Amino acid sequence: MQNRRTFLKAAVLSASIAAIGGLSSSAWAADTIKVGVLHSLSGTMAISETALKETALMTIEEINAKGGVLGKKLEPVVVDPASDWPKFAEKARQLLSQDKVAVTFGCWTSVSRKSVLPVYKELNGLLFYPVQYEGEELEKNVFYTGAAPNQQAIPAVEYLMSKEGGSAKRFVLLGTDYVYPRTTNKILRAFLKSKGVAEADIIEEYTPFGHSDYQTIIAKIKKFAGEGKKTAVISTINGDSNVPFYKELGNAGLKAKDVPVVAFSVGEEELRGVDAKPLVGHLAAWNYFMSVKNPENDKFIKMYRDWAKKAKLPKADTVVTNDPMEATYVGIHMWAQAVEKAKSTDTDKVIAAMAGQTFKAPSGFTLKMDETNHHLHKPVFIGEIKADGQFNTVWKTKGPVRAQPWSPFIPGNEGKQKL
Amino acid sequence: MKRLLLLISLLLCVGRASAALEPVVLQGLASDDFDGKQAAVAALSAAGDDADAQRLLKALSEDAVAVAGGRLVIVAGEQVLDPASGAPIKPAPASPESISLNNSLRQQVDGALAAARLLSADRAERLTAARALLADMGEGAALLPLFDKALAREQDGEIKPILVQLAAQAALGSPDVARRLQAVRDLAGSGSPAVKALLLPLLDPANEPEEKLRLEAGTAIKAIDARLAWSDTAGQIFTGISLGSILLLAALGLAITYGVMGVINMAHGELLMVGAYSAYTMQALFRAKFPEFVDYYLLAAVPVAFFVAAAVGMLMERTVIRHLYGRPLETLLATWGLSLVLIQAARLLFGAQNVEVANPVWMSGGVQLAENLSLPWNRLIIVAFSGFVLLLVWLMMNKTRLGMFVRAVTQNRPMAGCVGVPTARIDTLAFGIGSGIAGLGGVALSQIANVGPDMGQGYIVDSFMVVVLGGVGQLAGAVWAALGLGVVTKFLEGWAGAVIAKILVLVFIIIFIQKRPQGLFALKGRFVD
Numbered sequence: 001m002q003n004r005r006t007f008l009k010a011a012v013l014s015a016s017i018a019a020i021g022g023l024s025s026s027a028w029a030a031d032t033i034k035v036g037v038l039h040s041l042s043g044t045m046a047i048s049e050t051a052l053k054e055t056a057l058m059t060i061e062e063i064n065a066k067g068g069v070l071g072k073k074l075e076p077v078v079v080d081p082a083s084d085w086p087k088f089a090e091k092a093r094q095l096l097s098q099d100k101v102a103v104t105f106g107c108w109t110s111v112s113r114k115s116v117l118p119v120y121k122e123l124n125g126l127l128f129y130p131v132q133y134e135g136e137e138l139e140k141n142v143f144y145t146g147a148a149p150n151q152q153a154i155p156a157v158e159y160l161m162s163k164e165g166g167s168a169k170r171f172v173l174l175g176t177d178y179v180y181p182r183t184t185n186k187i188l189r190a191f192l193k194s195k196g197v198a199e200a201d202i203i204e205e206y207t208p209f210g211h212s213d214y215q216t217i218i219a220k221i222k223k224f225a226g227e228g229k230k231t232a233v234i235s236t237i238n239g240d241s242n243v244p245f246y247k248e249l250g251n252a253g254l255k256a257k258d259v260p261v262v263a264f265s266v267g268e269e270e271l272r273g274v275d276a277k278p279l280v281g282h283l284a285a286w287n288y289f290m291s292v293k294n295p296e297n298d299k300f301i302k303m304y305r306d307w308a309k310k311a312k313l314p315k316a317d318t319v320v321t322n323d324p325m326e327a328t329y330v331g332i333h334m335w336a337q338a339v340e341k342a343k344s345t346d347t348d349k350v351i352a353a354m355a356g357q358t359f360k361a362p363s364g365f366t367l368k369m370d371e372t373n374h375h376l377h378k379p380v381f382i383g384e385i386k387a388d389g390q391f392n393t394v395w396k397t398k399g400p401v402r403a404q405p406w407s408p409f410i411p412g413n414e415g416k417q418k419l
Numbered sequence: 420m421k422r423l424l425l426l427i428s429l430l431l432c433v434g435r436a437s438a439a440l441e442p443v444v445l446q447g448l449a450s451d452d453f454d455g456k457q458a459a460v461a462a463l464s465a466a467g468d469d470a471d472a473q474r475l476l477k478a479l480s481e482d483a484v485a486v487a488g489g490r491l492v493i494v495a496g497e498q499v500l501d502p503a504s505g506a507p508i509k510p511a512p513a514s515p516e517s518i519s520l521n522n523s524l525r526q527q528v529d530g531a532l533a534a535a536r537l538l539s540a541d542r543a544e545r546l547t548a549a550r551a552l553l554a555d556m557g558e559g560a561a562l563l564p565l566f567d568k569a570l571a572r573e574q575d576g577e578i579k580p581i582l583v584q585l586a587a588q589a590a591l592g593s594p595d596v597a598r599r600l601q602a603v604r605d606l607a608g609s610g611s612p613a614v615k616a617l618l619l620p621l622l623d624p625a626n627e628p629e630e631k632l633r634l635e636a637g638t639a640i641k642a643i644d645a646r647l648a649w650s651d652t653a654g655q656i657f658t659g660i661s662l663g664s665i666l667l668l669a670a671l672g673l674a675i676t677y678g679v680m681g682v683i684n685m686a687h688g689e690l691l692m693v694g695a696y697s698a699y700t701m702q703a704l705f706r707a708k709f710p711e712f713v714d715y716y717l718l719a720a721v722p723v724a725f726f727v728a729a730a731v732g733m734l735m736e737r738t739v740i741r742h743l744y745g746r747p748l749e750t751l752l753a754t755w756g757l758s759l760v761l762i763q764a765a766r767l768l769f770g771a772q773n774v775e776v777a778n779p780v781w782m783s784g785g786v787q788l789a790e791n792l793s794l795p796w797n798r799l800i801i802v803a804f805s806g807f808v809l810l811l812v813w814l815m816m817n818k819t820r821l822g823m824f825v826r827a828v829t830q831n832r833p834m835a836g837c838v839g840v841p842t843a844r845i846d847t848l849a850f851g852i853g854s855g856i857a858g859l860g861g862v863a864l865s866q867i868a869n870v871g872p873d874m875g876q877g878y879i880v881d882s883f884m885v886v887v888l889g890g891v892g893q894l895a896g897a898v899w900a901a902l903g904l905g906v907v908t909k910f911l912e913g914w915a916g917a918v919i920a921k922i923l924v925l926v927f928i929i930i931f932i933q934k935r936p937q938g939l940f941a942l943k944g945r946f947v948d
Binding site for chain 1: 453522523526554613615616617647651654665777778797868869877912913918
């Protein structure tokens with residue numbers, strides 16, 4: 001183990017020396033394949049994204065331990081765009097044109113993905129995006145290993161409307177003010193309308209990034225819920241705002257059995273910073289939970305725990321795994337498989353080889369990269385928060401579901417359903 | 420839910436099912452599908468106060484029921500019990516896997532437990548059961564006979580009104596007109612939005628044929644509406660005051676360093692951050708060294724944060740700011756540089772990620788003032804704390820020798836120097852006190868917001884806003900400005916949403932400062948720049 005770390009360090013060091021010295025190809029650089037990791041390690045999104053960087057490094061080490069890809073070791077290049085969206089584009093350009101990475105694993109918020117897209121298109125790079133998102137996008141240079149709306153948001157709302165989920169009749173759509181919550185809520189509004197929910201029974205609320213005072217919103221939810229029909233809250237709040245939101249929710253005594261809150265961006269990692277006891281019963285919808293029981297998952301959790309200890313992460317004894325981490329893990333492995341199949345790291349050849357790749361994922365299912373639409377077929381789980389911050393799966397699909405990146409509930413998408 | 424309640428009541432009145440724990444019920448609970456579990460819970464609920472069924476329901480509500488070795492068991496600590504008899508199973512089967520209830524099943528289980536306890540001999544048990552039913556149940560027409568029975572027996576002054584409410588809610592669907600009328604009258608005293616929702620359908624002739632009842636329901640709804648409107652407004656004002664108290668705590672230190680001393684301190688936000696990290700460090704220290712007193716770490720954090728932030732502030736003043744007095748532009752740039760240094764220092768010391776600062780137990784939860792108005796403890800305590808800090812600052816500035824010196828130096832430095840006031844030392848001390856107060860603000864912020872290296876950046880604009888709006892050099896101005904901004908922001912948020920409210924407040928301040936650059940309260944008299 002120690003050897004490999006020394007080797008990695010040496011590799012990074014020599015690569016940086018090479019970069020500084022302006023040498024275009026040294027003997028070392030030719031022996032490795034550079035892999036970019038583009039996640040915010042500071043700022044409002046660091047709460048979620050730091051763990052993805054760790055997962056990426058862990059997976060790269062795992063692949064290197066098995067001999068690397070095409071006989072070469074992978075060499076991670078980590079950059080910190082600091083939750084600053086324009087900086088994502090700068091760092092992406094640096095990764096592609098300066099570090100010449102073969103592939104990038106990165107981004108969490110949709111606004112950061114939208115910010116780097118032009119760079120990847122212009123320089124024909126390859127980006128693996130590991131987080132659930134709003135859909136309405138299909139780029140040749142991107143593989144989406146997170147969920148599309150029909151693999152997360154729509155099933156979650158269907159569950160809330162079912163007898164099992166409490167037959168909710170009114171909905172509060174609550175989100176951070178940017179493209180993902182706005183688009184998801186647009187889709188959900190259209191979906192609810194198609195299910196016969198009246199306009200008057202839906203309210204939408206947005207807060208800025210990093211918002212920390214949720215008193216007014218909680219009061220509004222209470223009032224709205226007090227008007228009679230069973231109410232549910234659908235939260236697309238992202239980043240560290242979730243901590244004050246859930247704290248306020250707990251202190252205001254809004255219980256899950258009265259007004260359940262289902263979140264699309266809150267997982268095990270985000271709940272580490274909160275006392276989960278007042279939140280018991282609130283929900284989240286994902287394609288993976290740490291509490292899922294199967295041998296692949298046991299292996300994954302153990303691998304990450306060992307990694308946390310070795311990398312001396314803060315509070316290494318309580319680290320958790322979550323859905324975007326799983327998606328990162330699956331994405332890196334699939335990319336490695338595709339490179340082996342294509343026998344090249346060339347962007348176009350890898351894209352062609354990605355179609356139909358399969359991988360036995362920690363969620364317990366064998367996931368397949370769709371032949372045409374760059375999205376994974378994924379199972380859907382709905383879980384209730386337990387007092388220890390884990391999720392208790394209360395509903396799941398029988399098997400993986402094919403992604404519909406173009407939501408059928410948005411007008412104008414009718415012709416794109418084959419994708 | 421309704422059908423279930425009907426079932427419960429039927430069985431409660433007609434007779435007791437004896438064999439509640441038939442294998443089919445147990446199997447249903449162990450099954451994986453929702454309908455099976457629901458049927459099993461319904462059967463258990465229907466068993467009334469059958470001891471075995473009660474035990475199993477209780478275990479279910481405590482998440483103590485598990486499947487082990489293909490059979491249903493109750494896990495009680497080390498022991499594994501047989502659900503049918505309650506006797507320990509020996510040898511205990513290996514690796515029991517707990518069965519999970521979702522929200523709606525848990526609600527059913529809790530409802531059934533509460534209904535059975537309504538007739539319990541223990542007063543406390545009856546009271547919690549009645550409260551739980553009131554909080555949980557809508558109409559529950561089927562439980563009416565049970566409520567009537569409980570009401571007839573009940574003597575307790577606290578439980579009885581709750582039972583009256585419960586019975587009234589259940590009686591709204593009664594075929595007896597007089598009974599319905601009485602129920603509507605009973606409910607008119609309620610302040611609960613849920614009751615209003617129950618009464619609303621009665622306004623429609625299609626649901627309620629009796630004209631008299633419709634009128635009565637209308638009056639009842641009006642009475643409830645009035646109460647709701649009152650508690651709504653009270654709630655909004657409270658959230659405004661709470662935000663105002665936070666703004667005040669954030670700005671009070673700045674009111675001294677900028678307001679009184681005239682230093683444009685861009686690193687003020689970072690002094691808040693220093694205070695918040697002091698709270699975090701104390702929490703970590705208490706967790707490691709005195710785990711039994713961990714709930715009181717905040718009390719220790721208050722002085723620590725004050726002195727740490729004051730020390731940082733005095734160091735800043737001695738090394739950088741002192742050389743720049745009278746040069747506001749350079750001060751601005753230099754302190755901005757200092758703020759970056761402090762942020763980076765926090766990143767190096769504590770990492771770039773936010774750290775977790777937990778509310779102590781005594782700051783969690785809230786006080787329920789009305790059905791739709793509960794005030795969280797952490798916010799109440801912060802309001803009180805900001806009042807306390809304000810009082811300290813006022814006393815310090817107006818009643819102590821140091822405060823007199825500070826005022827003397829800032830009003831007329833050469834004259835103060837002439838009469839022997841050590842002006843340089845007073846500057847350092849005043850800046851230290853201002854910084855220390857910012858540290859106290861940081862402790863308060865750590866209880867409601869995220870603690871991270873760049874948390875201060877979010878408060879620097881707000882702090883300057885408060886001080887400038889209030890009028891430079893005036894503590895009273897800062898107080899009024901903070902409370903005013905807090906209440907206005909909250910009303911705007913309620914009306915237009917958080918994003919628009921933020922914009923509107925900034926636009927308002929720009930216009931205000933243009934019309935009245937001296938702020939709300941201008942310092943009058945012999946102020947010497």
